[in-house]
Amino acid sequence: AELQPADQDAFLTAMEAGKVDLPNGVKGPGFFGLLLQNTMEGFFADPVYGGNKDMVSWRMLGFPGARYDYRDHVSKHNQPYPRPPVSIEGSPEWLVKR
Known part of the structure; x- marks a missing residue:
């Protein structure tokens, strides 16, 4: 029940x-x-391990995830990080050929 x-x-x-x-x-x-x-x-956890589906908790907290470089935003206190989080698996945008 x-x-x-x-x-x-x-x-x-x-x-x-x-x-x-x-x-x-x-x-x-x-x-x-x-x-x-x-x-x-x-x-x-990173979604690659089976939890945090679609990085929902990271989005809720404003956590950038496994981004390799967000130094340009470190000094911007109390401002939300503008980019979506990235899993260890990477981001679909990285696979686009330019």
Whole structure:
């Protein structure tokens, strides 16, 4: 059965606090810590590793990704980076012959 968002939050909060344990002796706080770690790794990882599909989290944060050179923008504090992020795999625009 699916839980409503408020019930999901309550369940995760209870698990983190040690009020919920899982089958086979799995402790809630330990599982919650692993779940949180894996979620953050997927959120921040390069899409080549299977998370962060289409670099959505990088776009949300304004992270340039694996760009080789963005020195011209380093001194522009509190200004969003104007170019889209680039994965380790590169960018489709790099494949265009000029």
